[in-house]
Amino acid sequence: MTRPIDEDAAIEAMLAALAPAAPSADLRRQVAAAVAAPAVATPSSLQWLGERLLWACGGAAAAIAASLVLAPSLAPREGPHLGAGPRTAPASIPATTPGQVQVAVPSLAAAPGASGDQDTNMKQPASAEQWPDTTSVAVTEEMVTWADGGVRFLDDRTPARILRRLAIERHRPAVGQEFRMPREDIILLPVALH
């Protein structure tokens, strides 16, 4: 259906004759205040990328630092082990409970210099003289693998990435046979969710 041009022009003229209502005086004041106010800096795309990279580098640095702090060095080290877990019995520990003795004695019983058979040693409480000189225990570590346990929420609030580090420790005491012990380090790395 075609419409006469005059009719179209008339309707446009009728519409255009209506003048839009003026905005309130408040709007003018608000615009004046907003224009006069310093613009708030909004991060550009490069700044956004830089911030994300900073977070990523920070997380990587924290992971490296945690692994350096928690993991023993790859080079053999001397002296008593100060980490978690009963690895060697300290020399200063006297004969105490049978439970402690049963954990420590099997590795000591295989020592060439130990007197008596193994069963006897396990049943008898160990004395301070029976402990080897653990100050000269050499420990080497053989890293097996890293495992990513994913991100979990600690106490339902703090997100953290769980990293598991598996390694084999070789203990070479000055007295006794060498033995190996598996070791697992669990590293909780706080992360930020965006």
Added chain:
Amino acid sequence: MTDAVPDWQEWYDAHAARLLLFARQWLPERADAEDAVQIGFVKFWRNRPRPAAADVPLLFAAVRSAALDLLRARTRRERRDTQAAGDRTTSWWDADTVADEERAAAVQAALGGLPIEQREVVTLRIWGGLTFADIARTLDANINTVTARFHSARAALALQIQEACRDATD
């Protein structure tokens, strides 16, 4: 550069009423529409502190973007139905006489019955004073699409206004 530095008040006085009418196509309440005009105008002015006449479509586009953002926020808060209807019934145009009021009410009702795609084109063309090319730039649309929308809207408006006038005389 021989052009004088334009004052924001100059631009505000020239376009504020038209921008408010444009924003009311999405936000019928006057306060909401004024918020959209404020946000869009300030954003435009900060991006174009020395605007030229060719930048007018960008000004309308900035207000349109702000109005759409506010509309989304308002929808999220489900405030639409709780708003008082008083501002919604306020005339979008100045009317000094009773005849003007009736005509303004008829046009407002007819305009409100159009799809938003047609309403924004009619508002920009009739009261915004933009060319079809500028409207296409404002809406980021094809100029042929914009022209077709305007012709359809004009025909629908003419029909509805004629019917409203006939009802008023009966």
